[in-house]
Amino acid sequence: MKKYSFLLTGLLQLFVIASKAQNECGSVFNPQTIQTLDPNRYNRYIQLEQHIANYIASLNGNGSESLINPNSTIIIPVVVHVLHNGEPIGVGNNIADVQIQSQIDVLNEDFRRLNADRVNTPAAFTGVAADPNFEFRLACIDPNGNATNGIHRVQTNITAFTVQFNNNGSVNEQATRIKFTAQGGTDAWATDRYLNMWVCNIAPSPNGQLLGYAQFPFDFATSPNTDGVVMLNTAFGRVGNLRFQYDQGRTTTHEVGHWLNLFHIWGDDGTACTGSDQCDDTPNQGGANQSNCPGFPQVSCNNGPNGDMFMNYMDYTIDGCKNIYTQGQTNRMRAVFANGGPRAAFINNYFRLNDPTTNAVCTNTTISAVNPMCLPITWSISGPATITPAGNSAIVTRNGDGTVTVTATAGGYFDSKTIYVGVPAPPTIVGLNYDRWCGTYVEAGCTHPAGATNYIWDLNYGQVTGEGDYFYQAPLVYNPMVGFTYYNYLSVRAQNACGTSDPTTVSLTVGPVPARCGGGMQLMLSPNPTTGMLTVQTTDNSEFTKLFIVDKLGQLRKQFTYAASKKVTINVSDLPADIYLVRALINNTLVTVSFIKQ
Numbered sequence: 162m163k164k165y166s167f168l169l170t171g172l173l174q175l176f177v178i179a180s181k182a183q184n185e186c187g188s189v190f191n192p193q194t195i196q197t198l199d200p201n202r203y204n205r206y207i208q209l210e211q212h213i214a215n216y217i218a219s220l221n222g223n224g225s226e227s228l229i230n231p232n233s234t235i236i237i238p239v240v241v242h243v244l245h246n247g248e249p250i251g252v253g254n255n256i257a258d259v260q261i262q263s264q265i266d267v268l269n270e271d272f273r274r275l276n277a278d279r280v281n282t283p284a285a286f287t288g289v290a291a292d293p294n295f296e297f298r299l300a301c302i303d304p305n306g307n308a309t310n311g312i313h314r315v316q317t318n319i320t321a322f323t324v325q326f327n328n329n330g331s332v333n334e335q336a337t338r339i340k341f342t343a344q345g346g347t348d349a350w351a352t353d354r355y356l357n358m359w360v361c362n363i364a365p366s367p368n369g370q371l372l373g374y375a376q377f378p379f380d381f382a383t384s385p386n387t388d389g390v391v392m393l394n395t396a397f398g399r400v401g402n403l404r405f406q407y408d409q410g411r412t413t414t415h416e417v418g419h420w421l422n423l424f425h426i427w428g429d430d431g432t433a434c435t436g437s438d439q440c441d442d443t444p445n446q447g448g449a450n451q452s453n454c455p456g457f458p459q460v461s462c463n464n465g466p467n468g469d470m471f472m473n474y475m476d477y478t479i480d481g482c483k484n485i486y487t488q489g490q491t492n493r494m495r496a497v498f499a500n501g502g503p504r505a506a507f508i509n510n511y512f513r514l515n516d517p518t519t520n521a522v523c524t525n526t527t528i529s530a531v532n533p534m535c536l537p538i539t540w541s542i543s544g545p546a547t548i549t550p551a552g553n554s555a556i557v558t559r560n561g562d563g564t565v566t567v568t569a570t571a572g573g574y575f576d577s578k579t580i581y582v583g584v585p586a587p588p589t590i591v592g593l594n595y596d597r598w599c600g601t602y603v604e605a606g607c608t609h610p611a612g613a614t615n616y617i618w619d620l621n622y623g624q625v626t627g628e629g630d631y632f633y634q635a636p637l638v639y640n641p642m643v644g645f646t647y648y649n650y651l652s653v654r655a656q657n658a659c660g661t662s663d664p665t666t667v668s669l670t671v672g673p674v675p676a677r678c679g680g681g682m683q684l685m686l687s688p689n690p691t692t693g694m695l696t697v698q699t700t701d702n703s704e705f706t707k708l709f710i711v712d713k714l715g716q717l718r719k720q721f722t723y724a725a726s727k728k729v730t731i732n733v734s735d736l737p738a739d740i741y742l743v744r745a746l747i748n749n750t751l752v753t754v755s756f757i758k759q
Contacts, residue, residue, distance in 0.1 A: 541563065
């Protein structure tokens, strides 16, 4: 039933709803009450409702194409955490494997409409009955890549877990303790790829026995570590020590419906007839049909002649009464797996390769797959390496240098990863720029060959000048003892964990130093480099009338005027450390020499 006008119910109604819900299910959600008590949670709910509306529009051809093929089966890997007190398997809280498997069988029947009792659906409702097209499989690989049967048994000293609720009607997970190893329960497996089911003894409350509860998908983003379903061990499966009338596994079908974003069919408004489960094809209903199986029709909220859909899995009728999900409910459940939905990661995690653990393979490495359903894998490789399959992983062995692509296929899924093996190729020098006349700087960058993680630059005469993919240095500094030294090449090598490439070298063409750059020792600077004071003098009795300090970008930084001088000392301590030019006006000619400010 879906309605768009609601009455604000208030706090009192919430507590009434919660107390009634604890007779069976702890997953209570009334939007109007949540809007008042927890606006942030309400906003998450509204955002998901918009996502669902967009998904349904896409099914009707009115929106962008959905990621999920409407006819495809969505497969859900399941881990069942059995919390027990040390009993042998099959005794007490330590329920048997066959009981667990019977519950998986029930889910696969109910969520494919293969349940034998589907024939009991009244003819008035068969037109909206649907196959949600979900399949549930016990996981065969745990989050660490180890083999598992999907049943995780954990001994605890807690004989019965008490479930506590927040004021907004949601379960207080921190106080409940079931989902935390440190509090006597057990932590969830990765909730973006496993449906976690905790099966345990739940302590009765003053209002009755809680049979189970689930976390809604709009709470996943804020509480991923508690996502999943909790079930009373005597209401789980259809064989074993089970409660009368809750012995056919339908309580878990109900709770998994919540995990898939279904609400109670009457809208959790008590008996006010104002709530909604947000589905157009479920009749408006005046409260839960609890702990019984009414005769058809069961009329409430003026919903005759067909009355309540009390046989819907999201009502509170006994297990033997439930037998239907509708098309509207199916669309809501499948929407959360569409692109952008809170459970889309399940689709992405059906099968994929993990990222390589190294940037370069020098000898060999292992690449592993996320394969929670243990699909058979076919491996292939291209490039200078060989591959040796090893179940859910494969060993890549280097036999050359270059890029390798590893591809794995499993069922209808495939994934590939690119790995670099061996030493990188030499990089190419790009953006070379230098002052060929006065030798004030050399700068260059380099390309990034595959597999490279570092770069080593050299000027000739064996000077290693630094690392990184960009190079800058002032190669020419005048020394009055030896004059100018000319660097005539620049080289770069790429490096990774496997070694260093051959160098790539370019020539630097620097001709004889002209007079304006200090040629013939017409102008001498000392000390050079300097930290503060710089002496400027001519070497041929020439006189200068002006001095200019210019940075390497040509910007004037200082200037001085003299009557006629052969030697002066100037203060450059306020200049940042860098390469600068001194330009002296001698006989109306600018003579330029570089210096380094440290």
